[in-house]
Amino acid sequence: MATAFFDRVWKLLSKIPKGKVTTYGEIARALKKQGAARAVGNACNANPFASSVPCHRVVGANGLLGGFALGKKAKIRLLEKEDILVKNGRIVDFKVKFWRF
């Protein structure tokens, strides 16, 4: 992997401050690739820095978790650890926790 696109995604993800979340679409848009949300998700799933890249801070456009390589459960646990409450697979106060680049 390690394509330019993937690298950009990982770099942006690493910039997300603790306690904040963003969306796949936002990341894609930040890369001037609006609509490439799928590729963003792909990058997160295949990122070699899984323990360094906070891919758990990336959720759907409406606050839905979407998915997680290690399981939603783990994702939720990580998020709640950062003061980001998750209810029924959705971010609580999503608009408040939302981070825009």
Place this chain on the structure above:
DNA sequence: GTCGTGACTAGCC
């Protein structure tokens, strides 16, 4: 080079 798939999104009906 084409096709199918995926942690997505937005628009229509």
Place this chain on the structure above:
DNA sequence: CGGCTAGCCACGA
């Protein structure tokens, strides 16, 4: 509100 369609990017067969 639910379902379908089209569009986007990258990857593997």
